[in-house]
Amino acid sequence: MSEVYDLIVIGGGPGGYEAAAFAAHSGMKTALVEKDALGGTCLNRGCIPTKTLLHSAEFYGTLAGEKTPAGVTAEGLRFDLAAMQDRKDAVVTQLREGVAATLKKAKVTVYQGTGTVLGSGLVRVQGESAEELSAKHILIATGSVPVRLPLPGAEGDAVYDSDGLLSLRKPLSSLTVIGGGVIGLEFASLYLALGAKVTVIEALDRLIANMDKELGVSIRQLLKKRGAEIITGASLQRIEDAGGLKRAVYLAGEAEQSVDAEAVLIAVGRRAYTEGLFAEGVAVQTERGRIVTDEYHRTNLDGVYAIGDVSSGIQLAHAATAAGINAVCHMLGKEPLRNESLIPSCVYTDPEIASVGMTKEEATAAGLAVVSKKYPMSANGKTVLSEGERGFIKIISEEGSGRILGAQMMCARATDMIAHLATAVNAGLTVEQMRKTVFPHPTFSEGISEALSSI
Numbered sequence: 001m002s003e004v005y006d007l008i009v010i011g012g013g014p015g016g017y018e019a020a021a022f023a024a025h026s027g028m029k030t031a032l033v034e035k036d037a038l039g040g041t042c043l044n045r046g047c048i049p050t051k052t053l054l055h056s057a058e059f060y061g062t063l064a065g066e067k068t069p070a071g072v073t074a075e076g077l078r079f080d081l082a083a084m085q086d087r088k089d090a091v092v093t094q095l096r097e098g099v100a101a102t103l104k105k106a107k108v109t110v111y112q113g114t115g116t117v118l119g120s121g122l123v124r125v126q127g128e129s130a131e132e133l134s135a136k137h138i139l140i141a142t143g144s145v146p147v148r149l150p151l152p153g154a155e156g157d158a159v160y161d162s163d164g165l166l167s168l169r170k171p172l173s174s175l176t177v178i179g180g181g182v183i184g185l186e187f188a189s190l191y192l193a194l195g196a197k198v199t200v201i202e203a204l205d206r207l208i209a210n211m212d213k214e215l216g217v218s219i220r221q222l223l224k225k226r227g228a229e230i231i232t233g234a235s236l237q238r239i240e241d242a243g244g245l246k247r248a249v250y251l252a253g254e255a256e257q258s259v260d261a262e263a264v265l266i267a268v269g270r271r272a273y274t275e276g277l278f279a280e281g282v283a284v285q286t287e288r289g290r291i292v293t294d295e296y297h298r299t300n301l302d303g304v305y306a307i308g309d310v311s312s313g314i315q316l317a318h319a320a321t322a323a324g325i326n327a328v329c330h331m332l333g334k335e336p337l338r339n340e341s342l343i344p345s346c347v348y349t350d351p352e353i354a355s356v357g358m359t360k361e362e363a364t365a366a367g368l369a370v371v372s373k374k375y376p377m378s379a380n381g382k383t384v385l386s387e388g389e390r391g392f393i394k395i396i397s398e399e400g401s402g403r404i405l406g407a408q409m410m411c412a413r414a415t416d417m418i419a420h421l422a423t424a425v426n427a428g429l430t431v432e433q434m435r436k437t438v439f440p441h442p443t444f445s446e447g448i449s450e451a452l453s454s455i
Contacts, residue, residue, distance in 0.1 A: 007139060008137070010138065012038040016139070016316040030107075038100055039096045050348070061192070064188060117277060121416050140291065144273055168263075171347070181207075187265055202233075211359075212361075231259075261406075290312055323338075341424055344418045344422050354417070357404075358396055369403065379450070391410045
């Protein structure tokens with residue numbers, strides 16, 4: 001007789017474990033199935049480890065750079081990548097233990113093994129032994145894995161995806177990054193800070209092409225200023241060995257060109273992870289490899305939901321968490337708790353990049369008359385005293401009503417401050433209402449106040 005639950009969650013990443021804990025706190029008997037480590041890609045091979053290494057690299061990069069904080073000098077400066085990796089592993093372990101404690105406190109039963117959907121309401125867990133579980137609802141949250149390019153040499157030595165490069169304990173003197181999106185730029189920033197020669201090759205005509213155009217232009221200028229070579233409008237053709245280095249051969253226009261480096265990072269996106277997820281004969285609807293869902297995150301299989309990277313929508317940890325909570329709300333017959341149409345995007349370069357809501361171009365395309373105002377952070381006191389790089393805060397509002405529609409930032413602490421504007425857009429606040437807020441001085445957040453005052 002199989003164990004019976006109200007909900008079985010397959011996948012222990014942010015979307016899965018947050019949904020499981022929320023369901024259990026809401027009175028549902030809940031199980032979570034995870035084949036690897038709790039925390040998923042975000043905690044173990046993505047957000048947390050990347051930002052931990054970036055944190056260490058920023059310390060080194062600041063002191064090793066041409067411009068050091070006033071009155072501070074450093075002698076015999078060096079970095080130890082192996083020690084940085086050890087600290088990263090310690091951070092991941094600490095947070096992973098926190099996830100386990102959260103699930104235990106919520107009384108979620110955790111199964112270690114691969115979960116396979118046998119049909120509506122039935123899951124087989126294959127771990128040290130096989131067992132079957134049944135539930136009224138199943139929530140799939142198996143996430144994604146890096147895309148590998150089907151090109152000659154792309155599977156060779158010293159050619160990494162983001163998972164592999166995150167575990168590298170030997171410093172690199174040079175790195176070629178294939179892909180100018182979020183993952184590629186964060187690794188480019190990391191290795192630039194550690195003194196490597198970095199080249200970024202992007203197939204589209206600009207970096208972070210899914211964000212405001214000015215953000216891509218500005219980060220390109222800053223990366224070039226720090227010594228990176230940025231090549232856009234170029235497609236990788238193959239990777240070759242070249243005297244102990246890896247040669248990336250790319251097509252720019254009609255001419256083949258190449259760049260040599262000690263290693264190559266393939267960072268061209270992620271694909272949904274569905275291997276072994278459905279038993280033979282279980283026909284779930286997919287599109288381009290991702291599970292198709294409706295606005296409530298229901299699949300075409302009765303009682304089966306899917307959220308996060310494995311399904312449609314933006315591939316971000318906090319988006320998966322919001323989707324998981326809303327999916328559980330639907331199972332409980334409740335209204336959704338999260339506004340999934342408003343998901344902030346963040347890039348942890350130096351300076352940081354963040355965006356929420358509409359860009360000016362998107363608002364105009366939607367037929368809205370808008371006002372777009374930008375405040376240069378070079379005039380912000382906290383930016384000046386901390387010797388921050390060029391940056392800005394841009395706010396998009398509706399002409400007439402003053403309703404805030406979106407915001408884009410490129411400055412220190414942008415990934416923290418974007419929540420102010422996300423709250424404003426979500427609540428339908430106007431510029432006039434936001435102006436009433438008193439921002440503390442001196443802070444980076446004063447830039448928001450200044451941007452509002454300029455409208």
